[in-house]
Amino acid sequence: MNTNASLSAPLRRTRGLVLAVLAVLGLASAVFVVRRPLMMSAPMCVAGRWHGCFDTFNGVVLMTLVTLPLAALVVWALARARRAAGVASAWRMSLAEVGMVHGTVPFLWLTMMPGAGAGVVPARVSLIPLRDLVTMGPLGIVGNLLVFASLGFFAPMRFTASASLPRILALGAGCSVLVETAQYVLRLDRVSSVDDVLVNAAGAVLAALASRRWWRTPAQASPDRSRPAPAPAG
Template identity: 70%
Template sequence: MPWDGVVNHRTTSSARPRVVLLTAALAVLVVVLRRPLTMSAPRCLSGHWHGCYDTENGVLLMTLLGVPLAALVAWALARYRRAPTITSVAEVGMLYGTVPFLWLALMPGPGAGTVPGRVSLIPLQDLVAMGPLGIAGNLLIFAALGFFAPVRFAALASVPRVLALGAACSALVETAQYVLRLDRVSSVDDVLVNAVGAALAALLSRPWWRDRRAVTVDQAERP
């Protein structure tokens, strides 16, 4: 169909600069974090749970090392189902990019099970205490969900909807931290920053879902 060709060409052209930007950002992230990541490498690569999967550095290291395997799974899934590759990439990306950060968010603190749950409901009060790394980490928790969800699901192809999705998912995580008594503070600022991270990621993936939504609407309006 001619329209499909136009859409694919336009999407590819508009998405290329963002692909370059994302690749550069990942490269910078790896360079910045290379020292703390390599500190966990001996424990992780020797198969030890303690010192690897119960530390932030270890979880991030294993997540980065597993990216080629995740890409292979997405490719195999697309081949098996004979579905568009972007669909499988979005599905695998949502899971693979979110689960490790959920693991970190739900990792018990030293007083887990004994310290009562703590709640902070005053907006913007905890941002200073988070610091740059804390804010960056909170922005990334649902970034993969925000990036890939509107690509996979047409109903979520909207930044406000992704913002609401990120806020809802974050609220569930904060509630779990409180109910399970994980020795963490359930903060409204975490919800706000998590939701903003998902929305910003959705803006980055907009070239992939904006034109697909336009095609869907056009096809629905045809007699």
């Protein structure tokens, strides 16, 4: 009897439970720290008002946190349907899909919020690398790192084709270029900067490194290939 093999499954479950508890505690601590700014926009969000909720940073963050239970419910429903259909890695696939959407859309919403001079001031672009980086500040750099972090973290877990660092780098940079282009074309009173693209792409790569052990491999994408072909009849 292989004792190590019999102990590995309970240890993995225990480790996963501990990580989940730590993640919940970390999220609860972060919410506690920023509870006062978030509560400033709560009345507007509860009333369903656009101004004061969906056009403010606090309002978007609050709605992102409020919809976490709904996102968890969607993960559970997708995973249950996939398990019933006999799909392998049902939980990982479902978590990756919902995580990509729920973790990316709020940041895209924030980056596409128009400024006070939207549609009035001319569109601005900055193509000199690292010039704007020094003016972002720690908060700006962290925010730009997080824009496509969920995409970089979950995409290799869901799609085998994206399971490599160069591809994640290209994916993050490409999505960032689209956002910066949209800001320029729509004249949102924002600076379309190459530094935003660089930091966004770096954030996607760093997040991908954090999830590397859970990436989807070609063998997991097509498990039937490893099965021996049935012997011909007769």
